[in-house]
Amino acid sequence: MKIDSSHLEILSAVVSAGGLTEGAAVLGKSQPSVSRTLSMLEARIGSRLFEKGRRPLRPTELCLTLAAEGRDIFDANQRASQAVIKYAGGKSGTARVAGSPIFMDGVISNMIAGFQVAFPDVRIDQSYGYASGLMEQLAAGNIDLAICPMKNDHVPAGYDFEAILPGRNVIACAPNHPLARKTSLKLGDIVAYPWIAPPPDSPLYEDLQKVLKGIGITDFKVSFSGGSLVSVINVLKGADSLTVLPYSVVFQQKHLKSLVALPIRIEHPERQLGLLRRIDRPERPAVVRFRKYIKQEFASLSHTIGEQERNTLWRK
Numbered sequence: 001m002k003i004d005s006s007h008l009e010i011l012s013a014v015v016s017a018g019g020l021t022e023g024a025a026v027l028g029k030s031q032p033s034v035s036r037t038l039s040m041l042e043a044r045i046g047s048r049l050f051e052k053g054r055r056p057l058r059p060t061e062l063c064l065t066l067a068a069e070g071r072d073i074f075d076a077n078q079r080a081s082q083a084v085i086k087y088a089g090g091k092s093g094t095a096r097v098a099g100s101p102i103f104m105d106g107v108i109s110n111m112i113a114g115f116q117v118a119f120p121d122v123r124i125d126q127s128y129g130y131a132s133g134l135m136e137q138l139a140a141g142n143i144d145l146a147i148c149p150m151k152n153d154h155v156p157a158g159y160d161f162e163a164i165l166p167g168r169n170v171i172a173c174a175p176n177h178p179l180a181r182k183t184s185l186k187l188g189d190i191v192a193y194p195w196i197a198p199p200p201d202s203p204l205y206e207d208l209q210k211v212l213k214g215i216g217i218t219d220f221k222v223s224f225s226g227g228s229l230v231s232v233i234n235v236l237k238g239a240d241s242l243t244v245l246p247y248s249v250v251f252q253q254k255h256l257k258s259l260v261a262l263p264i265r266i267e268h269p270e271r272q273l274g275l276l277r278r279i280d281r282p283e284r285p286a287v288v289r290f291r292k293y294i295k296q297e298f299a300s301l302s303h304t305i306g307e308q309e310r311n312t313l314w315r316k
Contacts, residue, residue: 001044001045003041003044003045003066004041004044005070005073007037007038007040007041007044007070008041008066008067008069008070008073009070009073009074009077010023010027010029010034010037010038010070011038011041011049011063011066011067011070012067012068012069012070012071012073012074013026013027013070013074014034014038014057014067015059015063015064015067016067016071018056018057019056019057020034020035020038020057041066045062045066047060047062048060048063049062049063049066050063086121087285087286088285089285089289090119090122090284090285090286090287090288090289090290091119091121091122091286091289092119092121092122092286093121093122093123093284093285093286093287094122094123094124094125094284094286095122095123095124095125095144095145095284095286095287095290096125096127096142096143096144096145096287097112097124097125097126097127097143097144097145097146097147097290098126098127098128098129098134098137098143098145098146098147099126099128099129099134099146099147099148100128100129100130100147100148100149100202100203101128101199101202101228101229102198102202102204102229102245102246102249103147103148103149103246103248103249103273104126104128104147105228105229105230106229106245106246106248106249106252106253107246107248107249107252107301108126108147108294109126110252111293111294111297112124112126114297115290115293115294118293119286119289122286122289122290124290127143129146129148130148130201130202130203131146131148131149131150131154131203131276134146134148134276135156135159135276138159138276138277138278139158139278141281144277144283144284144287145275145276145277145287145290145291146275146276146277147273147274147275147276147294148273148274148276149167149203149246149269149271149272149273149274150271150272150274150276151270151271151272152272155276158278158279158280159276159277159278159279160276160277160278160279161274161275161276162274162275162295163272163273163274164272164273164274164275164294164295164298164299164302165248165272165273165274165298165301165302165305166268166272166273166302167246167268167269167270167271167272167273168246168247168248168268168305169204169207169211169244169245169246169247169266169268169269170244170245170246170247170250170261170262170264170266171190171211171242171243171244171261171262171264171266172236172242172243172244172245172250172259172260172261172262173236173240173241173242173243173259173260173262174233174236174237174258174259174260175257175258175259175260176237177236177240177242177260178240179193179242179262180260180262185262185263185264187215187216187264190215190217190242190262190264191217193240193241193242194220194221194222194223194239194240194241194242195208195212195220195221195222195223195241195242195243196222196223196224196225196232196235196236196241196242196243197222197224197225197226197243198225198226198243198244199225199226199227200225200226203269203271204244204245204246207244207269208243208244210267210269211244211266211267214266214267215264215266223235223239223241224239224241229249232245233253233258233259236258236259237258242262244266245259246273247261247305248273248301248305251301251304251305252301273298275291275294275295277291
């Protein structure tokens with residue numbers, strides 16, 4: 001026997017409210033329509049739902065059993081409705097995000113933590129890659145959003161790129177490095193120290209070469225190459241090495257006192273950090289919410305970094 005689930009929900013409301021009129025008010029229906037529904041349910045099951053001639057209404061044993069099922073149906077519908085509302089609002093679901101390792105570990109990971117505090121039911125699947133590989137992943141539908149540095153004129157057709165932070169590189173070292181303690185610093189002071197080189201396929205590797213050439217260093221020693229941000233920081237901590245990093249990464253590590261930027265002006269890359277996505281693929285609500293969150297976070301970070309650069313980083 002198949003029973004209309006909406007009839008069971010109505011029965012549950014009437015039983016819980018204690019009467020037809022009261023149940024109809026809870027449901028936002030008229031009393032006659034509720035009465036007709038219960039009559040149809042009685043005809044369907046072939047049994048009375050309320051004892052005859054009793055006022056107030058007294059449910060039969062079967063009525064109470066069916067009303068309990070109706071409450072379960074009502075609760076399930078409420079949960080389903082809330083699930084739809086959360087998903088449509090980007091408060092649940094999954095966002096698959098990938099980006100440049102240095103930025104993901106040094107900047108984005110902290111933002112992801114903040115996002116998940118605000119939206120704990122959104123799952124973030126994070127991976128790594130550089131621009132060309134990230135575009136392939138986006139085209140294949142393996143990721144929803146890429147966070148990477150690019151030049152605006154290098155964005156191919158079919159992709160949207162929203163710049164969120166201008167390219168700003170610095171020469172970085174550990175806080176206990178001899179150069180970090182000097183009150184007056186000249187370019188010649190850095191010549192004697194070895195360098196940590198980013199992975200060869202990283203845009204930072206090209207930046208390192210340009211930076212050193214730009215400040216007149218053509219012969220430099222690389223003491224360590226590749227590795228994650230954590231390994232770079234650990235090597236810097238244990239050796240008097242230098243490296244080139246995005247200032248945003250160094251800035252975000254300030255509270256950990258693991259990196260400092262030397263006050264030496266260097267050439268900045270033409271690239272900008274941005275959000276890359278396909279324009280021919282609809283975004284799930286959770287991805288939209290995460291993308292907007294990251295944009296907002298970077299707007300605040302960009303302002304703070306700009307103030308830091310102007311006021312305290314560069315020395316005359």
